[in-house]
Amino acid sequence: MVSLTMLKGREKFNLHIGNYQKQLLKGQTPKSATLVKRNDGSFYLNIQLESEPPAIPDTDDVLGIDVGRTDIACTSKGEKFSGQQITQTRDRYSRVRASLQKKASKGTRSTRRRCRQVLQRLSGRERRFQTWLNHTISYRLTRTAKASNQAIALEDLTGIRERTNELPRSKTERRRSNSWAFYQLRQFLTYKGVKFGVDVRIVDPRYTSKTCHCCKVIGNRQGKKFECLNLKCGWVGDADENGANNIATLGVIVNNPRGSEVMSCSLQDVVLRATKSPLRTA
Ligand SMILES: [Zn+2]
Known part of the structure; x- marks a missing residue:
């Protein structure tokens, strides 16, 4: 579920997403998102997630x-x-x-x-x-x-x-x-x-x-x-x-x-x- 600030206050919307997207969002705290209106009138939310690359170990091999x-x-x-x-x-x-x-x-x-x-x-x-x-x-x-x-x-x-x-x-x-x-x-x-x-x-x-x-x-x-x-x-x-x-x-x-x-x-x-x-x- 996402909450968006509309002209008349905040409103909550259910996301129609699949298991793959759910898995990606699990445990994450998205910092930004873009609301997109498509030509057919539907709305999409592009959510940006940041991932830290794993640390590079020091090795002589x-x-x-x-x-x-x-x-x-x-x-x-x-x-x-x-x-x-x-x-x-x-x-x-x-x-x-x-x-x-x-x-x-x-x-x-x-x-x-x-x-x-x-x-x-x-x-x-x-x-x-x-x-x-x-x-x-x-x-x-x-x-x-x-x-x-x-x-x-x-x-x-x-x-x-x-x-x-x-x-x-x-x-x-x-x-x-x-x-x-x-x-x-x-x-x-x-x-x-x-x-x-x-x-x-x-x-x-x-x-x-x-x-x-x-x-x-x-x-x-x-x-x-x-x-x-x-x-x-x-x-x-x-x-x-x-x-x-x-x-x-x-x-x-x-x-x-x-x-x-x-x-x-x-x-x-x-x-x-x-x-x-x-x-x-x-
Ligand atoms: Zn040799």
Whole structure:
């Protein structure tokens, strides 16, 4: 029930609301509301509720997340979200789009109009699919981090175009990486972090994919595989997982003023393997 001040004093009204709204209002003290009269003459009350975001716990355990191209996301715990399905879907849309765009610029007047309509419909469908996927992934990652009291570390993605567009790259490859999807996933992770009380830390992406996460020596990355060149370490494994682990390490450092020591290697423990350059003989 609400009480409203009318011209002739206060009057009480029963709210016609469902269980969902009742549940939301339960135990709350709304501070403001707006009375709205609809075109059909009915009245609505928009009630504003404020909710405090949960406190963000201080933690030294960090879940590193590498946002990539072949896999949309890979965590430092080795969990992966495959990008294969989305890449296929987007390649298909891209092909259809190219063909429609060609028709839209030639063809008769009505064909051109029809093509424009179809293009518009497709752009919405592709976008919704990607948005749904990003929501699902970011939700799962945030819940995982929350459940094990971890913070989340992400790379500063502002430079991802430059990084993934290192020449030479085909047109298809460039289209795949120059996408708002990376940006959106990061945004979703950031706001879900606030909502669920998970600390989201942004780290410098440089060398995260080139450094071995075990011994911090620069290694050799070839596609999906990473190989450590330090003979005393010799870690070989998934390149994305290695990157995610480095991101997690950096995420710990961000909160720790003396932490940069963690990201260096002791020279005594390094014996480099000669890779490309063969030994010179006198
Ligand atoms: Zn190593």
